[in-house]
Amino acid sequence: MIQLDFVTILYVGGIGLLAIGAAGLVICNNFFRILLALVVAEAGVNLLLVLVGYRGNAAAPILGFGPQGAQMVDPIPQVLVLTAIVIGVGVQALAISVLVRTYRSYGTLDVRELKARFEVDLAAEMGIESTPGSEAPAA
Amino acid sequence: MNAVILPVVLPMLAAFLMQPLAHISAFTARLLGPLVLAISIAMLVQPWFLPDTGPFTVTFAGFVPPLGIVFYVDRLALIFAVAVPLFTLLSWGWSTDTHGDEEKKAREDALMLLLAASATGLSLSGDLFNVFVFYELMAVSSFGLVVQKGTGPARIATLRYLLISAFGSVLALLGIAILYAQTGTLNLAQLGQLAPAALHGPAGLTAFAFMLIGFGVKAELFPLNTWVPEVYATAPARIAGLLAGLISKLAALVVLRLLVVVYQDTSASQLLLLLGTLTLLVGDFSAWRSRDFPRMIGFSSIAQLGLVFIGFSIPGPWGVLAGLTVALHHLLLKTGMFMLATRWSGSLDRLVGCAKSTPVAAGLYLLFALSLVGIPPLPGFWAKLVTLAGLAEQGSAMHLVALGAVLLGSVIKAHYLFRFALKLYSRSDHPALRHGLMDLGTAALIGIALIAATIYVVPIGERLRAVAQQAADRDTYIATVFPDHANTAAPEGPR
């Protein structure tokens, strides 16, 4: 019987968040949803990182917070997580701004449709005659 | 010491100052970027004229490793540290195609400076935390640079690139987490000390694999490089050249450091060999099909990066030399080719007969293509020969298959590169497509550098061998970071 203590549940939660993010990545057809899946996955990884540094019955890594000489939780992963959260926020903000502009240009955020229109627009811009799909009528 | 830190800090400072400065004086703002980069180059070139006293480290705020982050400066790091501001300067957007929109120009300049700062830092850092931060900074600035053109396809390409890069970073972070869980440190040298005991099992290899995926996105490794053709087709050609030439090599450098210091003598190099071979083949075969110039050379750069990884997967100094020569040669070449791509951005059929109106550009393309394919006596041949000799020496089945793949890839490469060359030189009545003076000038400069490298191939080779020897030596790395071997014991573990 796996011991269902607090930390194990959190580990499961972290891996679960990652899995949800990965699943969203594969399943979703809307760019915004894929972005949200990314957010969820990042949250999962951050949780896992914090857990890596966790020590049972230890205090927060701030001087003067706990009793003198008590063990502290490992601060390095927490710093890493802080940085990762900040980077994540920055990337998400950038992504959303690009998303908004894309929606304004194309009117949709569907992955398949945008890819198709991407190919068509690029071919037009470059002057390549695009090969018609297999179901297009004969020229 | 300052000589090494300032090239990271100054561009960052200048980047943040750029926008306010643009409001005050547009002229100064335009000048600031190139000035800062020139200063960086001057500072980083100095150590090359001094005798090589071996690698050294730079600590920050008095915190010695493994408590503080450290910059590890050996000849390999210096090569790339110099290359960053140099090639950023070469790819600088001089022309006023922002049509007087000073704010937009200031933004672009700021992003370029950020890219330069983070890339320099990436080549020098000796701590995984630092690596991650600089890598992300590099990624974010590249997102901003790539979406510049503002067309619909550019935005979609940026979005897809962003998502792949971000998910890759998630995986890289996961790998770092596993690494930390196993060893309790993020300092590369200490990881190297603890690696044989803690990291050569499945957990450690998984960590390496995840980090490879994370850094492999930028390094255009198969199958993580689906963003490459899209981005190269829609981004400005100079930026694409910067990404293909410089940034990808830095990501590969990180993987190399991991491989040499932490994961030596494991099957990590086999994974790298496999992925490198696949990247090479996929790149060359895709390029054969491409119908526009930027994507053609984009795919070809994927293939060359595959070759770089194949080189790095060969154990020992020979492998480092092989990968390094291919990487440097490609860095030079692709920047030049993408300079030519600034005007040759359309379908290949539109470029038929261009040689008549732009003979210099066509001649430069021929020179670059010959070196890319590997014709003696151009430098590309020597790089390829070193890699092939290294592969043959390993002799295992997988290495021989990689050897065959390299040769097959070269044949395909020769075919599509010269198919295009023949198109360039055939007769047609298409209107003339002239290159901008700065672009053509940069490409010509690179062409001259290539010819100079051909003439001086022997001394350059000797220098590079010394660099590779130094870089492949794990013990020197650890000894330099921990000179008194004070910290051989593992720190208090996580549980």
Place this chain on the structure above:
Amino acid sequence: MTSLDILFMVSGATLLTALLFGRLRLAEPLMVMLYAAQLWALIRTNTLFGDPVASSWQITVLVDQSMSWRYNSVSWFFAMLAIGAGLVSALYAAGAWMEKYLESGNSGHAVHLALAASVFSMVLLLGAADFLTLFLGLELVGWSGFLFMAIAGGVAAKAALKYLAYAFSGAMAILGAMALIYANVGSLEYGRVIDALPSMTSGQGWALLLLMGSGFAVKMGLLPFHLWQAQAYAETPAPGSVFLGAVFARMGFYDFIAVFISMVGIAQLAQLEVPNTGISSRELLAWLAAFTIILPTYTALKQQDARYLLTWLGVGQGGYMLLGLMVGDAGGTAGGLLHVFSFAITQAALLMAVFAVMYRTGTSDLNMMGGLARRMPWSFAVVLLGFFSLAGLPPMAGFVSKWLIYRSLASEGMPLLLVASVIGTVGTILAGYRLIYSMFLGRLRIEQEGVREAPPSMLAPMLAVAGVLLMVGFLPSPILNWVAAIQAQLGLPVVDYYPGGFSDPRGDLNMIWIVSVLLAGLGLAALAVFGIRVRSKRVHAPGSLTGGHFPDAETRHGYVDSFYAGLMQLIGPWYCDPFAWLERALVSGVRFVSSSVNRLYRYVQPTVFLLATAVAVVAWAINAGGF
């Protein structure tokens, strides 16, 4: 500064002159003089009968590999051919041909540059003293040839691209072999490799033979890698075609000799067996050579263009050289080596004449010509002499070399190969006669009534080369002298020759005697024909009646629709052309792989591959780390 350095410098100066001054009309005589200077420099090195000469340039690369150049008698022989062919082509191109070429808006600069580059790279290649310089020379030769072939554009560019695919694959095979040699032997210098050869296993030896042999076979134009030659040579502008057709594939032959005869040796080749069969490499190569003789020669029969016919015949003749060499005895190897020389001058003469006809008539289509013997008698004479030489009939140079080869095949007990080469000769005779008949015999076309003889600038080199053909046929001893020196250098048994021919225990060949008999016979025949007063009367066409209709001067009465119709019907079904099929299959394969790989990049979901890779590497890590 050795004499070899002087040769290199003169050759380099030629290239530089072509680069800088190629646009000027002055360049034409200048280039001719420079090629003559190269020839002088070559003769001055005196390596044919003297000692090998090394160049004073040496470069050390890759830690300890030195690249150096040296000439021995073999190099001298092939260099004589290369520079001679360059000289003849430059002479041919100077004057009238260049005028017409420039008028059509082409670039004479490119022609001069390509020719000079080809000659220079050949001179470099022939001096290779280790594998690195060999590869360097090989690549330079290959790319100069590519330049030459691609100049004309259009069809020629396509043919050049096909050549590039073949040649570069061959070069990569050689590079792979070099990497393996370096890994196993630790050095790329000839001396070290020769020392290491006895200790190589059969598997290793076979791998090296396969890789390097394939590379050289592509450059030689040996079956099954021969498909690139004919079209590429035919579509090159005239001086290029003459030069390439005469000597280009011989560079591959030189590499073969330098590596496999000089270093490995025919005896070793005879011992090296193809795995799992019982055939020795020597037999394999001899049969490949035999098939190279037969198949392309019969492809020549199908051609409708005079240039294509000649270049297909040329592909076939390359097989004789290898066949002679593989026989291994004095006469056979002498024949093979002599054939290099005689074929070069034969092909040069033939191509020059055909291009002269093309210059005057504007076409090279065999169905559009006829009866030109009256208008272009000297060209006709050259083609006739060339045909005799190609077919191997006395009193031409070709006869001597082919006779030597047949003799050796018979005396060494290889009857099947002898039959194969005779079949090849039959095909050559048929194709050559087709050429002569369609071009020069038969009835003159109305539109070609005004055709005159070729201009003197083109006629002079043609006649000079044809004269050499005759002379060597009559008195082969000077060239046999060269061949004997080469045989001595290579360690092969030396042919026993004397002025006029050579001796053999089973029967001598004395060309002086044969030619004298021939000339006497011809003289008697001429006396008989012209002495007896049989005069033919020219009848004007309208004077005859044909089925109630008066023919007029415009109607063409003498023409041939399908030449050798009966023969073609017989052997038509045999033209299955498996090599072209193989080529097409390879190209489709590449196309298929390309499209499927490209589809990966058209995949809609941006990040699925990332996830899939993550899962895969976890599986790998667990496997590799050992759970």
